[in-house]
Amino acid sequence: MAICNPLHYPVIMDHRVCMQLAMGSWLVGFLTSVLKVFFIFQLSSCGPNVINHFYCDISPLLNLSCTERLVAEMVDFVFALLFLLISLSLIVISYMCIISIILCIPMARNRKKTYSTCVSLLTVVIIFFSATLFMYARSRSWWHPRTPWISTN
Known part of the structure; x- marks a missing residue:
């Protein structure tokens, strides 16, 4: 909004819209968290309660379960995929609009300045999605608590 319609930005993005966006997210x-926790509480856990993460995430937590966890895994997968696709689609669409606006800027100096701002933001987005992909797109044996290289002390 700030790059594609800079003069309309203060009118469109007023305090009310910012509060609605924040409250909506x-x-x-x-x-989403309440729904995932509901399905996790339906499971019972057993075995070594070791999670190989620096924070407690749902996917490795599901591996501690002794009972059938297919429904909880499907809920986790669907929500993760849904959030990934929606956020990634919005980012790609917004960057396509931004690039089309940048290409229309007549002065090369202004185009370069705008481009450098967008590249730094895009770098942060790529780092975030790469870390998320590394976290969620690995095989189960990588974070399964019963793998031999994980300490069960």
Whole structure:
């Protein structure tokens, strides 16, 4: 919005719209977490309760379960895929709009300045999605608590 319609930005992105966007993202995140926790509480855990992560994530937590966890895994997978596709689609669409606007800028100096700002933001997005892909797109044996290289002390 700030790059494609800079003069309309203060009118469109007022305090009310910012609050609605923030509250909407908090509400969706809270409801998603509540739904995932509901399915996790249906499971019983057994064995070594070791999670090979620096924070407690749902996927490795599901591996501690002794009971059938297919429904909880499907809920986790569907929500992760849904959030990934929606956020990635919005980012790709917005960057396509931004690049088309940048190409229309007549002065090369201004085009370079705008481009450098977008490249730094795009670098952060790539690092975030790469880390997320590394975290979720590995085989189960990598983070399964019963693998031999994980300490069970």
